[in-house]
Amino acid sequence: MTGTLYGIGTGPGDPELVTRKAWRIVSEAQVIAYPSAEGTGSFARSIMAEAISPDAVEIEMPVPMVSGRAPAQSIYESGAATIRQHLEAGRDVAVLCEGDPLFYGSFMYVLARLRDDFTTMVIPGVTxxxxxxxxxxxxxxxxxxxxxxxxxxxxxxxxxxxxxxxxxxxxxxxxxxxxxxxxxxxxxxxxxxxxxxxxxxxxxxxxxxxxxxxxxxxxxxxxxxxxxxxxxx
Amino acid sequence: MTGTLYGIGTGPGDPELVTRKAWRIVSEAQVIAYPSAEGTGSFARSIMAEAISPDAVEIEMPVPMVSGRAPAQSIYESGAATIRQHLEAGRDVAVLCEGDPLFYGSFMYVLARLRDDFTTMVIPGVTxxxxxxxxxxxxxxxxxxxxxxxxxxxxxxxxxxxxxxxxxxxxxxxxxxxxxxxxxxxxxxxxxxxxxxxxxxxxxxxxxxxxxxxxxxxxxxxxxxxxxxxxxx
Missing domain, CATH: 3.30.950.10 (Tetrapyrrole methylase, C-terminal domain)
Structure with missing residues (x-):
């Protein structure tokens, strides 16, 4: 049994503007993944901080703030590879994304690399x-x-x-x-x-x-x- | 002390896709208002049914399914007048709206009639x-x-x-x-x-x-x- 990949919309910033579904899934997730920016950390993780279990494994994807697609895609590539290992081992993985995962969201880069191989659910968020x-x-x-x-x-x-x-x-x-x-x-x-x-x-x-x-x-x-x-x- | 007018985005339909904030405010509200359609009732109310207190006063705005703006606006006019009485008596009123209240939402018709006179908060929802x-x-x-x-x-x-x-x-x-x-x-x-x-x-x-x-x-x-x-x- 492989795990399920969840794309989680965390909403615009207020932790209370997270949906009940996103909050529940993140609370239960054994593995959490999120992009982060150099210097400011992960906005999506900061929104969900109170929901994340202290026992959860965390996968940080440090997206470089440089021009061109290749450096960021390299980070999503290695992040997706790590997520793949957890899914293959039967662990669910919740990928956090500020706003909505599919509205200018970074989740799509992880999704494109994994959706053909694993059960995938996207939880929309407030934009x-x-x-x-x-x-x-x-x-x-x-x-x-x-x-x-x-x-x-x-x-x-x-x-x-x-x-x-x-x-x-x-x-x-x-x-x-x-x-x-x-x-x-x-x-x-x-x-x-x-x-x-x-x-x-x-x-x-x-x-x-x-x-x-x-x-x-x-x-x-x-x-x-x-x-x-x-x-x- | 007058009450606060809340515009509540109830999201697309799954009650779990309601935000934590919308759920809390509706649970606490003394007065709930919502539009309904002839025959099918209120979609927004059905999404929030488990959150609504049995003691809450409910204001239904039965929007007629006819062409032209006047018949619907007449319903919002009388709904807003009833809501106004509750706000003036110091009671908070939560107006339910499927999706997001300001994204093609009916809440704007109530908002336009009351926002100049009362404290108003809009809780965005998943579209x-x-x-x-x-x-x-x-x-x-x-x-x-x-x-x-x-x-x-x-x-x-x-x-x-x-x-x-x-x-x-x-x-x-x-x-x-x-x-x-x-x-x-x-x-x-x-x-x-x-x-x-x-x-x-x-x-x-x-x-x-x-x-x-x-x-x-x-x-x-x-x-x-x-x-x-x-x-x-």
């Missing part, structure tokens, strides 16, 4: 996107609106075109791109309709109109834009 | 969108991809244009539109890249390639499309 709308208490998308979700890493023209064809837009992974995006959105006349959020659902959450956003944004921050008038009355 | 990706164990969106979320109610040309400008697409609220969308996606050469899901996370979940989808789809079903090759290795 940072809806946590940011919650922080502002404003609808993200309504009725017959189209929503477009765009990484800030794309070029100006692509971002402009994609925002133009939807009623609502989310720009993810801001980081160092924030000043450029502020300028871009101002040129589109959208500053007044744009909201900024960093660290959604955490004690240091910052939710402001885009015009009042800080100069420097962390990677885990985003802009949400609603272009229509309030359509919900 | 059906990521639950559908989980059902197929396939990444919804990765790396620098753009995702577009489109209601099936839009016309063919609009849907075609919006799918064309993103790497990944979700078509929500299928219902009677499924045959039309199958034909449309076939014409775009996307049938082989399209997945169908109904009743995500429930015991009768149906997750199939679009080509094998049933002729009749429920309202709570969707198509997810990934246009690229697997980008996650």
């Amino acid at each position: 940072s996107m809806t946590a940011c709308a919650s922080a502002h208490r404003q609808a993200l998308v309504a009725r017959n609106d189209t929503l477009v979700v765009i990484p800030a890493t794309l070029d100006d023209e692509t971002i402009r075109d994609r925002i133009a064809m939807a009623e609502a837009a989310v720009i993810m992974k801001l980081g160092r791109h924030l000043p450029r995006l502020k300028f871009l959105l101002d040129g589109m006349g959208l500053t007044g309709k744009a909201l900024f959020v960093s660290h959604a659902s955490l004690p240091h959450e910052n939710a402001t109109p885009l015009a009042e956003a800080p100069e420097e944004a962390p990677y885990f921050s985003m802009i949400i834009i609603y272009k229509g008038a309030d359509p919900w009355i | 059906s969108m990521t639950a559908c990706a989980s059902a197929h164990r396939q990444a919804l969106v990765a790396r620098n991809d753009t995702l577009v979320v489109i209601p099936a109610t839009l016309d063919d040309e609009t849907i075609r244009d919006r799918i064309a400008m993103a790497e990944a697409a979700v078509i929500m609220k299928l219902g009677r539109h499924l045959p039309r969308l199958k034909f449309l996606l076939d014409g775009m050469g996307l049938t082989g890249k399209a997945l169908f899901v109904s009743h995500a996370s429930l015991p009768h979940e149906n997750a199939t390639p679009l080509a094998e989808a049933p002729e009749e789809a429920p309202y709570f079903s969707m198509i997810i499309i990934y246009k690229g090759a697997d980008p996650w290795i």
Whole structure:
């Protein structure tokens, strides 16, 4: 009997925004795996810290903060190989992933390497996107609106075109791109309709109109834009 | 002291996919409110049934299944008036909403009428969108991809244009539109890249390639499309 591979969405940051199912599976798991970033450790593990059994084996995947795909993929390759050994020995493995595992999540790199060989279950999580709308208490998308979700890493023209064809837009992974995006959105006349959020659902959450956003944004921050008038009355 | 208004995301359907925070707040709430549909009752209430206190006051908002905005808005108007009385009397009110309250959620209609007058908190939930990706164990969106979320109610040309400008697409609220969308996606050469899901996370979940989808789809079903090759290795 081989073990089951679980992809666990840990939600946006508040440990209470973890689903009951994710909490239970992680509490019961004999083996836990998670990516970590140099210097800041594993955000996903910090969210689940209270659920993890002191007896659990932990597999850390230290993802290097360098450009190019190869260095990170090398880490997921060796992480997946270690996870494979536990699964073959009959132990369940829970892989932690902030937000949702399949929404810009790193779990997909582990999943792609193991899903054909083992029973796999994915537990969806609350995305940072809806946590940011919650922080502002404003609808993200309504009725017959189209929503477009765009990484800030794309070029100006692509971002402009994609925002133009939807009623609502989310720009993810801001980081160092924030000043450029502020300028871009101002040129589109959208500053007044744009909201900024960093660290959604955490004690240091910052939710402001885009015009009042800080100069420097962390990677885990985003802009949400609603272009229509309030359509919900 | 007035009460607090809570918008509660109940997730896609499995009661275990409710967040710990939503479960706690609903367990403690003196007053619960929810929309219901004629004949089928309240899906959001059914998800939370085990959490609701037998002593809680319940406010049902029976949303009529007719076209036009006015009949439904009339129900939200009178529901909000009843909720207002409880908040003014100092009682907290938890409004249940399937999925996430601000992602095509009905909570926004209550929120718009009360947020200026009362302390309001929104508890985000797992959306059906990521639950559908989980059902197929396939990444919804990765790396620098753009995702577009489109209601099936839009016309063919609009849907075609919006799918064309993103790497990944979700078509929500299928219902009677499924045959039309199958034909449309076939014409775009996307049938082989399209997945169908109904009743995500429930015991009768149906997750199939679009080509094998049933002729009749429920309202709570969707198509997810990934246009690229697997980008996650």
